[in-house]
Amino acid sequence: MEAIIIGVLKSAIRLTTPYLYASIGETIGQLSGVLNLGVDGVMLMGAFSAFFTVLKTGNLGLGLLVAIVVGGIFGLLIAFVNVTLKAQQGISGIGFYIFGLGLSSLLFRTMIGTVQTVSGFSPLSIPLLSNIPIVGEIFFRQNILVYGAFALVPISWFILNKTPLGLSIRAVGQHPEAADSLGVNIVRIRYLTVIFGGMLSGIAGASLSIALLNVFQQNLTNGMGFIAVALVYFGAWRPLSVLSGALLFSTVNAIQIWIQVKGINIPSDFTLMLPYIVTIVVLAAMAKRYVRPPKALNKPFERGE
Amino acid sequence: MKYRDIREISMNFIPIAAFLLALLIGAIMIAILGISPLIAYQALLKGAFGSMNAIADTVVKATPLLFVGLGICIAFRAGVLNIGGEGQLVVGALSATIICLVFPNLTGWILILIALFFGFLGGAIWAGIAGFLKAYFNVNEILSTIMLNYIAVYGMNYLLRGPIMDPLQVKLGSFIPQTARLSQAVDLPRFIPTRLHLGTIIAIFFAILVYIFLWRTTIGFRIRMIGQNIQASRASGINVQKYMVLAFFLSGALVGLGGAIEVIGVHHRMFTDGSATGFTGSAGFNGIVAALFGQLHPIGTIPASLLLGALLTGANKMQRVVQVPSALIGALNGLIVIFVVGSEYLRRRQTRRVERIMKVEHNSKNKNKKEDK
Numbered sequence A: 001m002e003a004i005i006i007g008v009l010k011s012a013i014r015l016t017t018p019y020l021y022a023s024i025g026e027t028i029g030q031l032s033g034v035l036n037l038g039v040d041g042v043m044l045m046g047a048f049s050a051f052f053t054v055l056k057t058g059n060l061g062l063g064l065l066v067a068i069v070v071g072g073i074f075g076l077l078i079a080f081v082n083v084t085l086k087a088q089q090g091i092s093g094i095g096f097y098i099f100g101l102g103l104s105s106l107l108f109r110t111m112i113g114t115v116q117t118v119s120g121f122s123p124l125s126i127p128l129l130s131n132i133p134i135v136g137e138i139f140f141r142q143n144i145l146v147y148g149a150f151a152l153v154p155i156s157w158f159i160l161n162k163t164p165l166g167l168s169i170r171a172v173g174q175h176p177e178a179a180d181s182l183g184v185n186i187v188r189i190r191y192l193t194v195i196f197g198g199m200l201s202g203i204a205g206a207s208l209s210i211a212l213l214n215v216f217q218q219n220l221t222n223g224m225g226f227i228a229v230a231l232v233y234f235g236a237w238r239p240l241s242v243l244s245g246a247l248l249f250s251t252v253n254a255i256q257i258w259i260q261v262k263g264i265n266i267p268s269d270f271t272l273m274l275p276y277i278v279t280i281v282v283l284a285a286m287a288k289r290y291v292r293p294p295k296a297l298n299k300p301f302e303r304g305e
Numbered sequence B: 001m002k003y004r005d006i007r008e009i010s011m012n013f014i015p016i017a018a019f020l021l022a023l024l025i026g027a028i029m030i031a032i033l034g035i036s037p038l039i040a041y042q043a044l045l046k047g048a049f050g051s052m053n054a055i056a057d058t059v060v061k062a063t064p065l066l067f068v069g070l071g072i073c074i075a076f077r078a079g080v081l082n083i084g085g086e087g088q089l090v091v092g093a094l095s096a097t098i099i100c101l102v103f104p105n106l107t108g109w110i111l112i113l114i115a116l117f118f119g120f121l122g123g124a125i126w127a128g129i130a131g132f133l134k135a136y137f138n139v140n141e142i143l144s145t146i147m148l149n150y151i152a153v154y155g156m157n158y159l160l161r162g163p164i165m166d167p168l169q170v171k172l173g174s175f176i177p178q179t180a181r182l183s184q185a186v187d188l189p190r191f192i193p194t195r196l197h198l199g200t201i202i203a204i205f206f207a208i209l210v211y212i213f214l215w216r217t218t219i220g221f222r223i224r225m226i227g228q229n230i231q232a233s234r235a236s237g238i239n240v241q242k243y244m245v246l247a248f249f250l251s252g253a254l255v256g257l258g259g260a261i262e263v264i265g266v267h268h269r270m271f272t273d274g275s276a277t278g279f280t281g282s283a284g285f286n287g288i289v290a291a292l293f294g295q296l297h298p299i300g301t302i303p304a305s306l307l308l309g310a311l312l313t314g315a316n317k318m319q320r321v322v323q324v325p326s327a328l329i330g331a332l333n334g335l336i337v338i339f340v341v342g343s344e345y346l347r348r349r350q351t352r353r354v355e356r357i358m359k360v361e362h363n364s365k366n367k368n369k370k371e372d373k
Helices: A004-033 A041-058 A060-084 A089-112 A136-139 A144-162 A165-172 A176-181 A186-212 A224-234 A239-262 A268-289 B003-032 B037-049 B052-077 B084-100 B110-135 B140-163 B167-172 B199-216 B217-226 B230-235 B240-269 B283-293 B298-322 B328-372
Strands: none
Touching: A004 A041, A004 A136, A004 A144, A004 A165, A004 A186, A004 A224, A004 A239, A004 B037, A004 B230, A004 B328, A041 A060, A041 A089, A041 A186, A041 A224, A060 A089, A060 A186, A060 B328, A089 B240, A089 B328, A144 A165, A144 A176, A144 A186, A144 B298, A165 A176, A165 A186, A176 A186, A176 B003, A176 B283, A186 A224, A224 A239, A224 A268, A224 B037, A224 B140, A268 B140, B003 B037, B003 B328, B037 B298, B052 B084, B052 B110, B052 B199, B052 B217, B052 B283, B052 B298, B084 B110, B084 B240, B084 B283, B199 B217, B199 B240, B199 B298, B217 B240, B217 B283, B230 B240, B230 B298, B240 B283, B283 B298, B283 B328, B298 B328
16 A cells, blocks of 8 residues: 555656646746746647657757757747737637647657657655655655656745846736836736746646657647646746645546556546546636735736827 | 728727737748648638638538637626636536437427527526625635536546447447447537538627627616626615626537537537547637637627638648648637737727827817807
């Protein structure tokens, strides 16, 4: 029993990784007032580009870098459409999702063709800490991207709450008119957060294709990016709460996978449904402690004349 | 022609220009694949309009897009985003299929009506869940509709691999996840020899109905008012929550109806490839594009969905003729969405500019009048 629990928790921690990168990136973007629903598409592009680079060069660091650059480019495009062209953010995001899904599938079909595997990031035991019984096994024998994801939580918390930049980001999302009158460059801040979010989505994708699964196939993410956006609402735009949401979600997911592997007699379709049902139920249950979204979320900024 | 008239006309062409620009980028992508874009697009055009059958296929493909688009129009006018088209199509189609499987011996017309009603109801309930959660629990509707999409798909997979699987598949041992062919009595009348079916006419009928509903009835007015200004609606005593659920309900109902019509008009059975796309062909997403393209107006959505239907049908042909992976069309679809929403701002700005010019002209006219006196 103990081994099972350790196994489930360990895989839960691993599964948290892509959600954390994507959700933290989305959190920062939304705090500045930009809703990006295209996360899943960007993740797919990140996953593909990282996988392709590693397949051709075998260089994991380079693969990660390429994913970050591709994610950043997508972030730039998303920022252009949402901030400069002031598009309806909900729909433009769906557009970027469909585009990323299509483009990554197209590139996969033309440049790779068949499902192949690469040797991705291997687990990195942290000295001393990894020897702690149970906890060491669960937390400290993971690959470097897992550590990176968890490190991102306090870092983003610090940036958002303790630095002038974080203050500007939140001001732009809460009250752009006031921020504007104080000389904060709203457009620049929003571009910055969305591009950064794109980069993190790229890493999120890479964490799937060159660290957790080590394969790429069409629609590899299967909607993880949307769950990542849900986690932002779940976490009420606070990195720590986003983390707890991601942990809950991936634990449910890990249990679901375990049930399937064990061949327990529940139709797999029901277990696959479980994470989505949990997400909806939890979102509804959280209505009581409802936290207001950033006031300017989903609203393009127009300077009054 | 006056300067402002040109401006006014050019306004309406901005989405079309955006569409063409997306196609241009598509052409560049095709060229990069080492295929002549000219030949590819020629194949596309021919595939969409080249023959009687091609045109009929285009119209058949456009029908579910129109249903989804109409549903999206209602939701949008109420100020909510319904991204759950895929799930609502699936649930609508499933409801219609199940009812046909349960009552195989009913007379055709009655069964058709019952099937359509169940499709309507299935989609309505599925979207209604999101509406209820939004109105009473403040759950973001974008997220809940997406989650409901996944739940619908897994539910469909479960049903098609088990309880409602074709008994023949079980007997043969091939276990293809699909139902038996539905009774021919429930087939929608077709315009033989093409694949065109009555569903298209039903769709156009509903487009007109939605227009009348939104612009000529009190309930429709209230729904639009909520979308325009929720605070003002609340202040004027409209039960915002009730109408929000209603908007979702009707939105999903139209999408579900589209799903039912896909079953009894086109496939005559339900099937799955494990994802939503297998059955819907992404109509749940593409219908959003159609609605946007039609300026979120039910009547405008008719030509918009035809255009997209042509693109999708032609793309199938193009794929066969010039061996372009179908994923290209997926990417192209995404680009079209991005370009069309991106251009929306230019259109709005243009509208404002025209209004300003008109105001200036109006003022100067008045001034002239005064001077005459």
